[in-house]
Amino acid sequence: MKTISLFLWLLKLLLTLLDTEGKKLQSEVDYYILSVIRRRGGGGLTLASTGNKTCPLDVVQEQNEVSNGLTLMFSPVNPKKGVIRVSTDHNIEFSAATICVQSTVWKLEYDESSGQWFFTTGWVEGNLGRGTLSNQFKIEKYEDDNNLDGYRHLALSDVPFKVMFKKA
Incomplete structure (x- = not known):
């Protein structure tokens, strides 16, 4: 029984995401x-306007290497104890808040x-079901x-965008 418990604990640890301070992502x-x-x-x-459109705003990377950008939150589709896995x-x-009358999801x-x-914004959080895969993301x-599949406009790519998470 101890072996199974240790294995499950190690598996849970491997599936947990950590921030830059080594704490579990919440x-x-x-x-x-x-x-x-x-x-x-x-x-x-x-967030930025790209191309010829003003809204919705797109997800981009800051050009300034010392800028942390904007804060954001993760909401699991099936929450488990508030930990992001x-x-x-x-x-x-x-x-x-933005100039667009839309969500920033x-x-x-x-x-x-x-x-x-x-990657852009304007989805309704919690809107799940058929046809909603375009707003559900995995880390x-x-x-x-x-890796988040991925001024640089975030896009799906074969080249990973290696990231870390810093608590605001």
Whole structure:
């Protein structure tokens, strides 16, 4: 029995995401998402108008490498004790007011001209069910860092965007 308990404890530890202070990532707590490569990789994530549109605002990386960007929160689709875990579905929402009369919850949007999926905002948090996969995101481990599939406009890509989470 002790072996099984130890195994389950180690598995739980491996699936837990940690912030820059080594503490468990919590739901409904403000964090910054920062590039692991700070000097050459730019700053934190923020919102910006891209292309010819004003709204919704898109998820982009700050050009200024010392900027933490905007704070955001994770909301698990199926919350478990408020802890954010690897490979589980989450809504991600910036904790900021904007000029757009829309939410700052992330979603994916397909751009026909580039043939690429980009991260943008405007989803309704908690809107689950059929056809809502474009607003549910997973954080995965990549090498020894975290990966969000990914001024740089966040987009789905084969090249991982290695990130860390700093509590605000």
